[in-house]
Amino acid sequence: MTDPYKTLGISLDADDDTIRRRYLELVREFSPEHHPQRFAAIRNAYEAVRDKQRRVRSRLFEVGKNESIEQIIVDLEALTPRPRLGLFTLLENAKPSK
Amino acid sequence: MRQKIKDPPKRPKLSPPIAFVDEALARAEFSQAVKLIDILVGHQSTPEYHARRRSVYLQAIDHAIRIGSLSGATVLLTTAEKLDYTETDWREGLVIAWMRLDDFERAKRIAASIPDSKILEKAILFQADNAMVDRQRGRDRMPFEHRAAFDAIRTAFANYERNNDEEARTALQAVGLQSPFLEWKLLLRGLIAWSAKDDARAIENWSRLDRQRVPARLIASVRAKIDPVFAAGINRIRTELPGHGSSRDTNPLIAALQQVQMSISHSEGLELAFRKVESIIGLMKSAYPEIASRLADLFYWQIIHHDEPPPTDRYTKVFGTRPDDKSLLRMVAQYGDRIGMGPLASMAWQGYEFEMSLEPLRFTGESGSLARAMVLYAAAQSIISSDYDAIPEAELNAAVRGIQRAMPNCHVDITDAHPLVRKAIELAPDWEVPVAALASRLIEEGLFAESAEVSTRFLLLQPNNIGALTTLSTAQMMIGQLDESIATARRAIAVDPLDRDLRESLGTACLVKARELALKSKFGEADECLREVIAHSPELRACAAAIGTIIAIKQKNQADLERWTGVIPNESKPLLSTYIFAVEAIRLKAGKPVVDSANQRFNEQLTKPATIDDVIPFLQAFNSCRNVKPVYRGAPAHEKAIIAWLARWAAENINPKEPLIELGFSLLEIKNAKLLDIVAKTGRAKYRSENLFQYLAGEAAIMLKPQTFNIRTVSRLFLQVLMRIEDATDDRSHKMCDAIERHRGMHPDLDDEMTPYNPFDFFGFA
Numbered sequence: 001m002t003d004p005y006k007t008l009g010i011s012l013d014a015d016d017d018t019i020r021r022r023y024l025e026l027v028r029e030f031s032p033e034h035h036p037q038r039f040a041a042i043r044n045a046y047e048a049v050r051d052k053q054r055r056v057r058s059r060l061f062e063v064g065k066n067e068s069i070e071q072i073i074v075d076l077e078a079l080t081p082r083p084r085l086g087l088f089t090l091l092e093n094a095k096p097s098k
Numbered sequence: 099m100r101q102k103i104k105d106p107p108k109r110p111k112l113s114p115p116i117a118f119v120d121e122a123l124a125r126a127e128f129s130q131a132v133k134l135i136d137i138l139v140g141h142q143s144t145p146e147y148h149a150r151r152r153s154v155y156l157q158a159i160d161h162a163i164r165i166g167s168l169s170g171a172t173v174l175l176t177t178a179e180k181l182d183y184t185e186t187d188w189r190e191g192l193v194i195a196w197m198r199l200d201d202f203e204r205a206k207r208i209a210a211s212i213p214d215s216k217i218l219e220k221a222i223l224f225q226a227d228n229a230m231v232d233r234q235r236g237r238d239r240m241p242f243e244h245r246a247a248f249d250a251i252r253t254a255f256a257n258y259e260r261n262n263d264e265e266a267r268t269a270l271q272a273v274g275l276q277s278p279f280l281e282w283k284l285l286l287r288g289l290i291a292w293s294a295k296d297d298a299r300a301i302e303n304w305s306r307l308d309r310q311r312v313p314a315r316l317i318a319s320v321r322a323k324i325d326p327v328f329a330a331g332i333n334r335i336r337t338e339l340p341g342h343g344s345s346r347d348t349n350p351l352i353a354a355l356q357q358v359q360m361s362i363s364h365s366e367g368l369e370l371a372f373r374k375v376e377s378i379i380g381l382m383k384s385a386y387p388e389i390a391s392r393l394a395d396l397f398y399w400q401i402i403h404h405d406e407p408p409p410t411d412r413y414t415k416v417f418g419t420r421p422d423d424k425s426l427l428r429m430v431a432q433y434g435d436r437i438g439m440g441p442l443a444s445m446a447w448q449g450y451e452f453e454m455s456l457e458p459l460r461f462t463g464e465s466g467s468l469a470r471a472m473v474l475y476a477a478a479q480s481i482i483s484s485d486y487d488a489i490p491e492a493e494l495n496a497a498v499r500g501i502q503r504a505m506p507n508c509h510v511d512i513t514d515a516h517p518l519v520r521k522a523i524e525l526a527p528d529w530e531v532p533v534a535a536l537a538s539r540l541i542e543e544g545l546f547a548e549s550a551e552v553s554t555r556f557l558l559l560q561p562n563n564i565g566a567l568t569t570l571s572t573a574q575m576m577i578g579q580l581d582e583s584i585a586t587a588r589r590a591i592a593v594d595p596l597d598r599d600l601r602e603s604l605g606t607a608c609l610v611k612a613r614e615l616a617l618k619s620k621f622g623e624a625d626e627c628l629r630e631v632i633a634h635s636p637e638l639r640a641c642a643a644a645i646g647t648i649i650a651i652k653q654k655n656q657a658d659l660e661r662w663t664g665v666i667p668n669e670s671k672p673l674l675s676t677y678i679f680a681v682e683a684i685r686l687k688a689g690k691p692v693v694d695s696a697n698q699r700f701n702e703q704l705t706k707p708a709t710i711d712d713v714i715p716f717l718q719a720f721n722s723c724r725n726v727k728p729v730y731r732g733a734p735a736h737e738k739a740i741i742a743w744l745a746r747w748a749a750e751n752i753n754p755k756e757p758l759i760e761l762g763f764s765l766l767e768i769k770n771a772k773l774l775d776i777v778a779k780t781g782r783a784k785y786r787s788e789n790l791f792q793y794l795a796g797e798a799a800i801m802l803k804p805q806t807f808n809i810r811t812v813s814r815l816f817l818q819v820l821m822r823i824e825d826a827t828d829d830r831s832h833k834m835c836d837a838i839e840r841h842r843g844m845h846p847d848l849d850d851e852m853t854p855y856n857p858f859d860f861f862g863f864a
Contacts, residue, residue: 056468056472057472067392072355073359081293084261084293091231
């Protein structure tokens with residue numbers, strides 16, 4: 001997910017203090033030693049929205065800029081329930097193809 | 099006559115009797131093989147023949163069971179049992195065979211006669227697998243004591259298939275650790291976890307499966323998709339097993355998006371991608387609105403980075419109206435900026451700002467004003483960076499009409515950036531970017547008083563803004579407010595004492611003050627100022643030394659003359675010292691003999707025969723002088739003389755190609771953009787196909803306007819260079835490739851512009 005607001009879990013009208021507090025909460029929870037990828041995402045998101053000018057610039061000129069079809073497919077897969085593989089479905093699928 | 103004796107007829111060679119048995123087995127004639135081996139053993143009762151007999155019987159029984167001839171297998175087994183062999187292998191074979199025929203009592207009886215044998219436990223495991231895969235008779239194929247576990251597994255599977263995972267888990271509790279169905283319990287527990295997307299738990303269960311048992315084989319292909327370590331070990335199996343169990347198999351939208359992915363990666367694939375998305379967007383919006391919105395964002399940026407004009411109507415038809423860009427003017431503006439159509443981009447930005455003024459979109463309060471200011475500033479930047487000559491007039495007019503249709507009441511100006519920047523400052527007075535840009539621009543245009551006014555107003559809001567203080571100091575100096583300039587620079591240094599630019603700015607102001615004092619013959623005060631110059635700005639030591647020397651000459655003070663002559667640090671750069679001294683002598687009205695002498699020395703340098711070895715150090719010196727602007731702003735005559743001299747030098751060479759190239763690369767090294775541009779243009783005019791001049795022209799364009807150079811023009815130049823030096827192995831080609839790659843890394847828009855032309859991308863082989 002590339003939306004910094006979603007990454008930080010803040011609303012669009014959050015102010016500098018709220019964003020800073022939330023950022024500190026998250027980096028305490030997801031330390032770089034134990035969650036390096038998550039930490040990097042949080043850090044990037046914070047850099048994008050840390051002050052009013054960055055927030056406005058980001059929302060004006062960069063919304064969706066980093067979106068990729070690969071990530072959309074991955075996320076749609078995550079939203080799609082996996083099928084229920086019944087016993088006899090498994091047996092049918094395991095038969096060697098002719 | 100002797101009668102020829104014929105050879106006796108050859109008798110056929112008899113095969114050994116065991117060979118007939120082998121042939122029967124090879125032809126899968128098992129009953130024939132059994133008869134033959136019985137006869138053989140009857141005639142010759144050797145241990146080898148008995149061993150062979152046991153093997154033939156077991157093969158025949160196995161074959162009969164496999165082909166479903168259960169009665170035939172029973173007859174054979176009954177006969178085999180009567181053979182009364184006592185070997186363990188033989189008897190264990192009989193146990194397994196009776197188990198496969200579901201005659202548990204006979205199996206148990208034989209097993210009981212084998213000392214220390216575990217064959218019954220082993221056989222029951224495989225029988226459990228056989229029972230589970232037998233849809234009709236499975237339950238009956240298990241001994242009575244295992245039927246409850248069998249029922250539990252079947253019930254649990256049924257519950258799992260009906261999404262009743264809790265009930266499935268409850269049913270599985272009936273299957274104990276010693277049960278032959280434990281493997282099936284692990285299989286199902288893993289499946290329940292997998293369906294809940296708890297892959298770690300699924301892998302944990304499935305990793306405990308015995309690879310010899312049916313459950314491990316049933317789940318192999320599913321496990322391979324979530325367990326890379328497992329997948330690496332079973333590549334062969336994975337390719338043989340049909341793929342199943344993926345969300346991609348069950349959600350047609352994923353398959354459709356994969357087709358979009360394939361189309362979108364090609365430069366001409368946007369049309370195909372649009373067609374694919376059109377067919378699914380309705381379903382996507384209703385089932386996954388957030389994904390639909392992200393797809394809209396994706397296409398939005400794809401269009402901006404596409405070469406064709408933005409298909410705005412189609413975009414709106416497919417994805418609907420964007421709340422943040424209702425008329426898609428922002429899209430058009432960004433597209434325009436990317437392809438170097440500044441007027442189009444500026445118009446669209448202005449239209450977008452107009453739209454924002456009518457409806458604040460998602461921005462409110464101060465953010466709304468700042469957002470509009472940013473858009474107006476973008477509109478101004480588009481004008482500044484525009485290259486009218488590069489845009490066909492028809493194309494421009496069509497774009498203008500399009501914007502006017504979208505925003506009929508919006509009045510735009512694409513000729514002057516200043517009003518746009520000023521309006522941006524009005525909307526967001528505490529946003530420093532347009533203020534700094536305007537103040538610097540005004541200085542560049544010689545409007546020093548206006549620049550000072552802009553900076554002063556901004557400093558009321560942000561008193562300690564270093565950028566504004568620096569610009570104000572420069573502007574004050576240029577309008578002759580030297581004391582104010584020095585005070586402003588000192589105020590800024592108090593905020594940031596280590597700022598090198600500030601110290602140089604203060605040094606520059608002191609230098610100008612010293613010059614002014616010297617002109618008023620206030621030599622003592624001038625000397626004080628010059629000392630401050632040397633303290634703050636080592637780069638200006640040569641200037642300070644020149645002024646000090648001229649003052650000393652005027653005062654005829656030999657001691658000071660020696661002192662200031664000793665300060666000059668440019669013995670290694672005599673051209674630089676000569677140039678600086680000549681300029682200062684003119685400015686300080688040092689008197690005709692001194693000025694003439696200085697000019698004579700300078701002209702002597704210019705009249706010397708020039709080789710490439712002379713030119714390059716001279717240019718370095720000249721560049722150093724240019725870098726001390728605005729002190730030398732008042733010496734355009736010298737600059738013109740130097741450029742004329744360079745032109746003469748180039749013309750005097752019969753074939754100046756190589757020297758020009760060397761000169762260009764030297765200018766690139768010393769970052770003299772203006773001269774580099776001249777050299778590159780001269781070179782391209784004379785040697786149109788020489789890629790080195792194209793490369794230098796691209797570098798000059800970037801150096802002249804680092805943030806706002808014409809992306810399309812530079813992209814074309816660099817692509818031509820890359821195409822021509824594709825296979826080159828020399829150092830310079832490598833360096834050019836590296837430099838172009840660096841520019842692409844630093845300027846994503848340039849990278850985007852160059853990417854579609856990559857021949858590997860074009861043919862889909864990226």
